[in-house]
Amino acid sequence: MSTADANGIKQAIRSFILSSIAVPDLDDDANLFESGIVNSLFAVQLMTFIEKTFAMEMGRDDLDIENFKSLNATTAFVLRKNGRPSG
Amino acid sequence: MVEKREEFNAFVTRNVAPFAEQWDRDQQVPAGVISQMAQAGYLGCSLPPEYGGQGWDIVTFGLLNEAFGRASSALTGVLTVQAMVSMALLKWGTTEQKRRWLPPLAKGEMLGAFALTEPGAGSAMQSLVTEFTGNSQGLVLNGSKKWISCAQFAAVFLVFGTLGGRSVACVVPKDTPGLRIEPISDLLGFRAAGLAQLHFQDVEVPSANLVGKPGYALSHVAPVGLHYGRISTACSALGLLRGCFEESIAHAAMRKIGDKTVGDMGMVRSLIARMGTDLEAASALCHTACRAEDEHRPEAFEKTLMAKYFTSRAVVRAASDAVQIQGAAGCHGSSAVSRYYRDAKIMEIIEGTTQIHEDILGRIFVDQAGGCGTSTRAD
Numbered sequence: 523m524s525t526a527d528a529n530g531i532k533q534a535i536r537s538f539i540l541s542s543i544a545v546p547d548l549d550d551d552a553n554l555f556e557s558g559i560v561n562s563l564f565a566v567q568l569m570t571f572i573e574k575t576f577a578m579e580m581g582r583d584d585l586d587i588e589n590f591k592s593l594n595a596t597t598a599f600v601l602r603k604n605g606r607p608s609g
Numbered sequence: 610m611v612e613k614r615e616e617f618n619a620f621v622t623r624n625v626a627p628f629a630e631q632w633d634r635d636q637q638v639p640a641g642v643i644s645q646m647a648q649a650g651y652l653g654c655s656l657p658p659e660y661g662g663q664g665w666d667i668v669t670f671g672l673l674n675e676a677f678g679r680a681s682s683a684l685t686g687v688l689t690v691q692a693m694v695s696m697a698l699l700k701w702g703t704t705e706q707k708r709r710w711l712p713p714l715a716k717g718e719m720l721g722a723f724a725l726t727e728p729g730a731g732s733a734m735q736s737l738v739t740e741f742t743g744n745s746q747g748l749v750l751n752g753s754k755k756w757i758s759c760a761q762f763a764a765v766f767l768v769f770g771t772l773g774g775r776s777v778a779c780v781v782p783k784d785t786p787g788l789r790i791e792p793i794s795d796l797l798g799f800r801a802a803g804l805a806q807l808h809f810q811d812v813e814v815p816s817a818n819l820v821g822k823p824g825y826a827l828s829h830v831a832p833v834g835l836h837y838g839r840i841s842t843a844c845s846a847l848g849l850l851r852g853c854f855e856e857s858i859a860h861a862a863m864r865k866i867g868d869k870t871v872g873d874m875g876m877v878r879s880l881i882a883r884m885g886t887d888l889e890a891a892s893a894l895c896h897t898a899c900r901a902e903d904e905h906r907p908e909a910f911e912k913t914l915m916a917k918y919f920t921s922r923a924v925v926r927a928a929s930d931a932v933q934i935q936g937a938a939g940c941h942g943s944s945a946v947s948r949y950y951r952d953a954k955i956m957e958i959i960e961g962t963t964q965i966h967e968d969i970l971g972r973i974f975v976d977q978a979g980g981c982g983t984s985t986r987a988d
Contacts, residue, residue: 538907541977542973542976542977543908543976544975544976544978544979545979559971561969561973561976562828562832562969563832563910563911563914563969563973565828565832566827566828566829566832566833566836566910567907567908567910568906568907569829570906570909570910571907573905574905574906574907581700581701581821582701582702582703582820582821585701585821585822585825586822587822587824
């Protein structure tokens with residue numbers, strides 16, 4: 523996975539988040555869930571976006587807030603998960 | 610797709626429509642018709658073939674629910690709840706849970722029920738007081754659930770509660786000691802949907818029955834089940850809306866008042882115009898939602914909310930107008946529209962009230978407009 527790929531993943535996730543929640547800007551490490559800025563469907567919408575965009579399936583073992591708490595965390599999760607089957 | 614629609618309509622015409630009024634009066638559906646649905650593959654239609662399901666897409670699932678909803682909202686509730694439990698398990702169950710529970714659910718050998726609502730927590734999911742505690746053997750469940758559709762004939766319940774302050778979902782078989790099922794009767798509508806209250810007193814369940822991880826039941830497990838429940842309910846309400854429309858146009862065309870028909874009256878045509886237009890709009894919204902889900906798009910959730918929100922409100926208007934068009938005859942139990950009128954109101958309550966939909970959708974729309982990605986503000 524090249525740096526360019528990683529940047530592309532981060533940009534795609536950033537665009538999705540910014541199209542879904544009302545924030546003027548998004549810090550890479552801002553906690554999305556503790557800040558209360560996301561609506562009640564955001565978690566499953568983000569999951570669906572990741573599954574569709576990066577052609578992967580999430581399962582029980584992926585349920586960890588550390589994987590999705592911020593833009594950087596979500597990007598790192600996608601990079602780790604890429605190519606690994608879901609449990 | 611046309612073939613499937615014809616198959617569903619033929620099944621409903623033969624096995625559901627002639628009996629729906631009697632089931633409503635009896636406040637129960639016979640086991641025989643559920644067996645027929647199972648044999649036809651309808652109870653596991655959205656599950657993959659590897660678990661014994663039909664693997665149908667959601668557009669087809671929507672058509673199935675619409676066809677059933679045209680004749681019996683109560684019986685369609687079985688399709689709704691079965692999908693809610695099955696799809697939540699498919700998404701978040703362990704390999705062992707899926708191997709154990711999905712095949713009998715897919716074949717209809719087992720019915721499930723989605724035990725989320727509590728006497729003190731309806732749409733306010735965060736207020737759950739049903740509690741799991743841990744012991745050396747596994748988990749102990751105490752609490753109560755209310756207004757649970759199909760609970761009178763379900764073999765397993767997907768029960769939501771808390772464990773150590775974190776939300777959890779857990780499969781609980783109906784024959785587990787300490788679980789008491791109290792039927793609820795005399796509902797306004799959906800009278801044959803087998804609603805019940807569940808009482809859990811020191812019910813012991815294995816930890817292996819937890820679905821998803823603790824802390825994610827309300828953010829991830831319940832939304833998946835509710836999503837399919839809303840698709841099913843929206844399409845069921847669409848079928849009921851079609852029923853209101855068809856009964857109304859038939860009455861308007863045939864019923865004579867003097868030398869004119871009811872349909873010759875301008876005010877009746879106004880009601881029918883609104884009903885028919887709502888029907889087209891609802892159909893488009895439901896189809897769009899089903900397509901979005903088939904394409905696994907994130908916006909499928911909000912499209913489904915819109916479809917359920919619009920269609921459930923439209924069917925309440927349509928059922929009221931259908932009764933109005935028939936006059937006194939529409940107020941009697943011998944007229945189908947009197948049942949439609951009672952069932953229609955339930956559509957605005959189940960799988961999230963109209964007000965909850967407005968709250969969620971309103972926030973989604975505002976967030977989308979306010980987000981940096983799509984903002985049009987001049988600041």
